[in-house]
Amino acid sequence: MRLDLNTAITDLYNIKPQGLGGAYVESLTSYISREAIKHNITVRDLFIYRILPRCSYENKHKIFNRLFSGNSSIAVNGVNTTTMEIANIIGELTGRNDILKLTLSYWKEVIPSLSLFKKNKHYCPICYAEQKKAGDVYDPLIWSIREIEICSIHNIRLVERCLYEDCNATQYSLEAITIPGYCNVCRRWLGREELNQISNSDSMFIERQHWIINQIGNLIKETNNLNTIIDSKKYIDGLGKIKFEFCENTYVKAREILHIDINIFRRSCAGIGFPSFSNLLIICQSLNINVVPLIKNGEIVECNAQKVELLDSEEYIKKGKARVDYNTICEQLNDYLEINNSDHLTIKDIAKKLNVGVGTLYRMFPIQCKSISAENRRHNHNRTIEREEHLIRAIKDTTKEIYQSGEYPNAQKVQDRISKGAIFKSPILHQAWVDTMVELGLRSK
Amino acid sequence: MTTKRLFPEELLSDTSEARLSYFKNLVVMHSKLENAIKDVLRYINNPAGFSLLLVSGPSGAGKTKLCNEVVDLFLGQQLHLESDVGSIPIAMLELAAPDSGIFNWKDYYIRALEALREPLIDRKVDYDRLINGTDKKEKPRISDPRTSPELRRSLENAFMYRKTKAFIVDEAQHYTKVIGSRKLQDQLDVIKSISNCTSVTHVLVGTYELRNLININEQLSRRTKEIHFGRYRADKTDECIEFKNIICNFQKSLPLEIEPNLVQHWDFIYERTAGCVGILKDWLVRCLDNALNENLKTINLNTLKQNALSTDKIKKIITEIKAGEKRFTDSKDKLNDMRIALGLNGKKNNETKLEKTQHKVKNVGERNPKRDIVGTNDIQ
Numbered sequence: 001m002r003l004d005l006n007t008a009i010t011d012l013y014n015i016k017p018q019g020l021g022g023a024y025v026e027s028l029t030s031y032i033s034r035e036a037i038k039h040n041i042t043v044r045d046l047f048i049y050r051i052l053p054r055c056s057y058e059n060k061h062k063i064f065n066r067l068f069s070g071n072s073s074i075a076v077n078g079v080n081t082t083t084m085e086i087a088n089i090i091g092e093l094t095g096r097n098d099i100l101k102l103t104l105s106y107w108k109e110v111i112p113s114l115s116l117f118k119k120n121k122h123y124c125p126i127c128y129a130e131q132k133k134a135g136d137v138y139d140p141l142i143w144s145i146r147e148i149e150i151c152s153i154h155n156i157r158l159v160e161r162c163l164y165e166d167c168n169a170t171q172y173s174l175e176a177i178t179i180p181g182y183c184n185v186c187r188r189w190l191g192r193e194e195l196n197q198i199s200n201s202d203s204m205f206i207e208r209q210h211w212i213i214n215q216i217g218n219l220i221k222e223t224n225n226l227n228t229i230i231d232s233k234k235y236i237d238g239l240g241k242i243k244f245e246f247c248e249n250t251y252v253k254a255r256e257i258l259h260i261d262i263n264i265f266r267r268s269c270a271g272i273g274f275p276s277f278s279n280l281l282i283i284c285q286s287l288n289i290n291v292v293p294l295i296k297n298g299e300i301v302e303c304n305a306q307k308v309e310l311l312d313s314e315e316y317i318k319k320g321k322a323r324v325d326y327n328t329i330c331e332q333l334n335d336y337l338e339i340n341n342s343d344h345l346t347i348k349d350i351a352k353k354l355n356v357g358v359g360t361l362y363r364m365f366p367i368q369c370k371s372i373s374a375e376n377r378r379h380n381h382n383r384t385i386e387r388e389e390h391l392i393r394a395i396k397d398t399t400k401e402i403y404q405s406g407e408y409p410n411a412q413k414v415q416d417r418i419s420k421g422a423i424f425k426s427p428i429l430h431q432a433w434v435d436t437m438v439e440l441g442l443r444s445k
Numbered sequence: 446m447t448t449k450r451l452f453p454e455e456l457l458s459d460t461s462e463a464r465l466s467y468f469k470n471l472v473v474m475h476s477k478l479e480n481a482i483k484d485v486l487r488y489i490n491n492p493a494g495f496s497l498l499l500v501s502g503p504s505g506a507g508k509t510k511l512c513n514e515v516v517d518l519f520l521g522q523q524l525h526l527e528s529d530v531g532s533i534p535i536a537m538l539e540l541a542a543p544d545s546g547i548f549n550w551k552d553y554y555i556r557a558l559e560a561l562r563e564p565l566i567d568r569k570v571d572y573d574r575l576i577n578g579t580d581k582k583e584k585p586r587i588s589d590p591r592t593s594p595e596l597r598r599s600l601e602n603a604f605m606y607r608k609t610k611a612f613i614v615d616e617a618q619h620y621t622k623v624i625g626s627r628k629l630q631d632q633l634d635v636i637k638s639i640s641n642c643t644s645v646t647h648v649l650v651g652t653y654e655l656r657n658l659i660n661i662n663e664q665l666s667r668r669t670k671e672i673h674f675g676r677y678r679a680d681k682t683d684e685c686i687e688f689k690n691i692i693c694n695f696q697k698s699l700p701l702e703i704e705p706n707l708v709q710h711w712d713f714i715y716e717r718t719a720g721c722v723g724i725l726k727d728w729l730v731r732c733l734d735n736a737l738n739e740n741l742k743t744i745n746l747n748t749l750k751q752n753a754l755s756t757d758k759i760k761k762i763i764t765e766i767k768a769g770e771k772r773f774t775d776s777k778d779k780l781n782d783m784r785i786a787l788g789l790n791g792k793k794n795n796e797t798k799l800e801k802t803q804h805k806v807k808n809v810g811e812r813n814p815k816r817d818i819v820g821t822n823d824i825q
Contacts, residue, residue, distance in 0.1 A: 009562045013606035014531025038606055040569045040599040049565055095530040177575060187575055 010095040011050060013038055017102055018138045021224045023217030028087060028102040029076045029173040030139035030180050035094070037179060044068070044176035054089045068175050076174060077144055078117055079108035102141060106226040107219070110235045110295045114276045117144050121171040122158035124151035128181045128191035137181035137191075144173065145216055147278055152213045155197045155206065163190055207308045212281060215291045222292050230296055236271045238298030243269055245300070246287055258283045326364065329354055333361075333368045344379050347372060392432040394418050399436040409437070450704060451697040461737040464700040468733055472510055473694045475722060476687055481674045485515050486522075488670055489535075489611040489646050495670040496640040497633075499617075499658070500650040502674035503766040505724035508650045511674060512537055512613050515648070519611065532608040536560045540619040548622045548632065554596035557612070561603040571595040597639075604643035617649035621657050633658045637668060653769025676720035676766060688715065691722060695729055701736060703743035710746055717753040719763050728752060 012035050018026040026034075036043045047067060052060055059082050066075035066082075075082050084105050091099040104111060122143050131137045142148060143158060150157055162169045162183040169185035178184060181191055198206055243265075247254035251262045258265065260279045267273045275283065284291050288307040293299040332354055336345070347369055351358045362369050398417045402409035411424050411433060424430045437443040456464055481500065488498050502508055516537055523534045538560045543549050558566045571594050604612070614620075620632050640647045649655060656671075677688040689711050696707040707714060718724040731752040732744045741748070754762075 009533060010531040011562075011564050012531075013602075014529055015606065037572055038602050039564065040572060040595050040602065041565050042568070042570055045565055045568045049568070177570075179572065179576065182576060189576075 010093060012090075012093040014095050017096075017098065018136060019140060020098065020101065021221070023213075023220050024140040024142060025220055025224070026102055026138045027077045027141035027144055027173070028083070028090070028099065029144075029178075031099070031102055032076070032090065032174070033178040033180055034136060034138060035090075042177045043174055050093060051086060051089050054092070055085055059085050068172070077103050077141060079104050079111060079113045084108075101223050101226075104141075104219075104223065106223055106229050107295065108229060109232045110230055110274060111277055111280070112274055115146055116277050118146050118160075120160045121173045122148075122160045123171065123190065124154060124156060124158055125163060125190055125192035125195055126154045126156065127151060128189075129193055132181065132191055139173070139180050142213070142216055142220060145277075147212050147281060148209065148216060150198060150206065150209045150213075152210055154195075156195050157198060159190075162186060162188070163192070164188055204308075211285065211303075211308050215281065215284065218290065218292050222296065232271065232274070234298035235274070235295045236269065236298070238294045238300065239265070239269050241298065241300055242283070242287065242294075258286050329356060329361070330365065330368075333365055333372075337368060337371060344376055346376060388426075388428060391418070391423060391429055395423075395429060395432045396436045399433060400440070403440050403442070409440075409442070449697070451694065452700045456700045457702060459700075465730070465734055465737060467700060468698065469730055471698055472514065473691060473698065473722075473726075475691050475694075477674060477677070478507060478511060478514070478722070481511050481672060482514050482518065484672050485511070485648060486518060489515075489519065489648070490522075492646050495668060496637060496646060497669045498646060498648045498672060499655055499669055500648060500672045500674050501653050501655045501769070503676055503719070503721055503769060504652055504762065505718070505721040505727070506674055506676055507721070507723040507726070508674060509539075509615055510723070512615050512648075512650055515613065529608065531606070533561055534609060535611045535613070536607075536609060537613040537615065539615040540617060542616075542619055543622055546622060547624065548620060550635070551593045551596060554593060554600050557600050558596065558603060560612075561600075561607055561609065563599060563603050566596075566599075569593075569595040569599050571598065573598070601639060601642050604639075604645045609643070609645050611646045611648060613648040613650060615650050618651035618654035620649070620651075621654055629657065653765065653772070656769070656772055675770065677722070678720060679715055684720070688720060691725070695725065699729065699733055699744065701733070701741075701743050705744040707744070707749075710749060713746070713749065713753075717759055719759060719766060721762075721766075724754065724762075728754070 015031075015035060015038060017031050020026075032046065033043055036046045039046070047064075052064060055063060063075060063082050063086065076086055077083065083103050084100065087100045087103055087105065091097060100106065104116070121139065123139060124143070127140075128137055143151075148158070160171060162171065162185065164183070164186060167183055167186040167188070169183060171184055175184045177187075179187065182188065183190055242258075243249055243251075243254055247257055251266055254260075254265050255262045259282050260275060264273075264275050264279060268275055274280075280291060280295070284294065284303075285308065287300070288303045290301045290303050293301040333350070336350060345353070347361060348358055350372070351361050354361075395414060395418065398414050399409045402413055402417065407413065411430075414433060415423055424433065434443065438445055452467065456467055485498060485500065488495055500508065500511065516535055519535045536557075538556050540553070541556070543552070555566055573594070603609075620636070621629060623629055623632055636647055636649070639645075649658075658669075677684040677691075679685055679688075689708055692707050692711055692714060696705050699705060714725065714728075718728065728749075729744075732748050735741075735748055735752055736744050
């Protein structure tokens with residue numbers, strides 16, 4: 001066979017990313033999935049045989065451990081070194097020089113990765129249906145930003161689970177086999193022509209979301225015009241200007257006007273650490289200014305849209321800004337203890353219900369928290385033992401059933417019959433099967 | 446008067462391996478090769494409704510050289526247009542003869558994917574099967590181990606995303622290694638289907654056996670263009686002269702100290718090559734190898750005789766060539782039949798012919814139908 005072309009051929013197809021240059025540009029995880037589909041290989045194989053061998057030693061394990069889980073979006077779409085490495089590798093494999101524009105890597109110096117992305121994939125089923133008619137189905141990067149909860153085109157909440165009741169599985173950005181538009185578990189089509197729109201009574205929420213989507217959309221659009229990573233110097237200058245012009249040059253005033261923690265703002269102005277993306281949105285919303293000019297050029301540009309309150313009082317309290325009423329919390333905690341916490345809520349769940357921080361609860365009510373934790377641990381341990389006993393019984397009965405039906409009751413058959421997944425990974429359960437086999441005379445002791 | 450040699454002079458002081466290698470890689474252009482290349486490139490650049498090109502010719506005519514030249518020239522045309530490093534505008538594959546004697550599509554897909562630089566060929570999955578909700582734990586049972594839907598789909602995707610315009614298959618006569626004429630039709634159907642799905646012109650290059658694929662059905666015939674890459678015939682003056690020129694070019698290109706005079710033996714050379722330039726080239730390579738090993742300064746008739754193909758082999762080649770060439774000639778009978786079918790003036794001639802034959806068709810001893818005189822003249 002003759003090899004043609006004197007120029008180097010890329011390993012992967014040179015496929016143009018969808019939505020390039022716009023607010024709804026495809027995410028890198030979606031691009032990788034589509035490349036895998038075009039090549040008729042799994043995403044897992046693409047990573048194992050093509051991407052990971054080219055990764056640096058430090059990042060190889062980091063990337064592999066984060067893949068195919070809730071952290072895959074963060075690892076691949078985000079602002080980390082792993083993101084840049086993966087994007088560069090994909091660029092080499094496809095011969096494209098615009099792969100980094102499918103991530104937020106150009107903003108890595110000014111936007112921390114903390115709470116930037118959602119853990120699970122969120123999607124709009126109506127967008128999927130429309131994309132399918134137009135051509136290829138893909139997941140826009142904007143859907144994975146934590147702050148965004150709705151689809152601004154169709155005014156519906158983004159969905160995080162499979163729409164089929166018998167599946168209802170959580171969707172992740174990258175799994176071993178990922179097909180945009182299809183459930184990662186049951187592999188059924190997730191697109192819909194219609195879905196229930198958000199109620200008009202949530203108009204404040206919708207308005208707020210539209211403002212956020214507009215800002216993030218501008219950020220993503222601006223990414224297309226960048227060729228280098230944005231320096232943080234101008235951002236620091238911008239924050240200084242805000243402190244001077246709007247906050248009477250004091251941090252206490254800044255806390256009042258900007259609704260963020262004093263220490264966070266102080267550190268940001270000093271260039272030590274920047275506010276998280278959600279706090280950045282709060283700052284900009286408080287002053288009704290645009291995000292992109294501030295972080296890119298340190299400019300304060302007023303937003304054309306009408307000012308919308310970003311936080312209502314309930315959310316403000318959730319952020320721990322309101323004072324904690326000791327007596328009320330103490331009473332409620334004791335109630336949980338008295339009724340033996342029948343729902344077995346964790347401290348985190350209880351804190352959420354009481355609108356306080358977990359740290360605050362532990363600090364103010366250490367004895368009650370320890371007691372609740374101990375009780376939950378006991379309960380979980382009992383549940384584990386019960387489950388194990390139930391499974392041991394099921395294994396014994398199933399093994400005997402299969403043997404009586406004339407077949408050899410090997411471990412795989414027993415496991416499939418009980419259909420609980422890889423149960424024989426547990427040495428206790430495996431031993432139960434072995435004991436049953438010895439009892440039936442199919443194995444020696 | 447010494448004529449100019451067609452190889453670099455410094456080659457004479459080089460090693461035997463280098464000289465042999467030079468001659469092996471040499472391509473001497475001649476009119477049949479040039480015309481065939483021109484035709485193939487024309488139909489690749491402008492298919493005009495033909496999705497398949499069939500280039501058939503005798504064994505040793507130089508078909509593989511033709512394929513290589515087409516690839517080089519086509520790439521030369523494309524390089525300034527295509528800045529896309531992911532694209533493969535033209536690819537080539539040499540079909541292997543099937544071990545089992547029956548054509549294996551799975552093997553074909555794998556080789557074609559290798560030609561298109563496809564990664565992870567052994568890790569392909571069928572996404573259609575995954576999407577349609579079959580049990581993901583269950584491995585697909587392929588009823589026919591000789592084909593593979595995921596490989597076929599991968600090949601179609603590869604053609605599409607590599608922006609391939611033409612795909613050349615050398616030794617394409619191996620496609621015909623199937624049992625039954627129905628299977629033969631299926632073979633071409635598959636190639637045509639892949640070609641139609643991907644808009645890639647398939648160029649099938651092979652021996653005269655390839656012609657078995659043509660005329661299986663009218664739809665396939667319409668989409669297929671045949672190009673005959675034949676030998677030089679001694680009974681045609683211009684081809685005879687051309688063949689002598691080719692011999693002359695070869696003799697000038699042989700990196701030997703003294704230029705051999707092969708043209709004077711053109712009769713013998715023609716006899717042992719049947720006019721096939723490929724056979725001639727291979728023969729001269731053997732001769733050159735022989736001469737270099739024995740430190741000869743030139744090639745003479747003895748060297749030619751020592752390295753020539755035996756008469757038995759040539760006879761076999763000629764028989765195959767004759768049978769193959771016959772199919773390319775449009776005989777008068779064929780033309781007449783066609784005109785009759787179309788209702789053109791060929792009809793009248795045929796009718797009188799039929800009348801004549803009707804008169805003629807009679808058994809021996811059979812009398813003409815006429816009344817015999819019966820009875821007597823006396824009526825009482």
